[in-house]
Amino acid sequence: MTKTTHPTADRPRALAKARRGQPAKHRGLRTAVFGVAAAAIAVAALALVATRLLPTGPVATGAVRVQASMGGFQPAAMTVKAGSAVRIELTSTDTSFHSDGGGWHEMAIDELGIDWKVGPQSSKVFEFSAPTTPGTYTWYCGICCGGRANPSMQGKLTVTA
Ligand SMILES: [Cu+2]
Structure with missing residues (x-):
């Protein structure tokens, strides 16, 4: 036995690296979900405002x-x-x-x-x-x-x- 280092000795480093990588990925997902939710709310708000502005077209003849x-x-x-x-x-x-x-x-x-x-x-x-x-x-x-x-x-x- 010449090898003193266990094959999985650097596993904690790998885990730490993975953990470091994870939040960034999740942050991206969270940003995307928030963006979609914000867009949906904006569309709903615009729709509500639009109902107050209706109708915008010309009135029927006479x-x-x-x-x-x-x-x-x-x-x-x-x-x-x-x-x-x-x-x-x-x-x-x-x-x-x-x-x-x-x-x-x-x-x-x-x-x-x-x-x-x-x-x-x-x-x-x-x-x-x-x-x-x-x-x-x-x-x-x-x-x-x-x-x-x-x-x-x-x-x-x-x-x-
Ligand atoms: Cu009514």
Whole structure:
């Protein structure tokens, strides 16, 4: 026996080297995971902001844009001429993630037989003939936030002579 050094004598050094190498690798992984998470959060935040900015495109030809969200209607009042043809572009600016109504909103006027519904983050154009006699009507959304009883989910249609 001439060899005095055990074959695995330098094992601790190898282990130490491996341990030194490991954290760097894990740090890289952690950075990657954090980066992906941060990017996902940024995208989610942008999506939320985007829902507030919708819609950005031009309104449908000859239509009045009415935006509906959990906060109410915008505008919440409209004046039309008696007997006139009215086009309304109804838009829901809410996402489907809303637990109350799933982003759906409604514009209903019982007296005029109007009951229009629009899905999350979408627009739809509706047409109707204004009544021939002047008056005021209340429109409402019965889908979200307590439905018809909720004063913020209402609007006023004024029909003038
Ligand atoms: Cu609603």
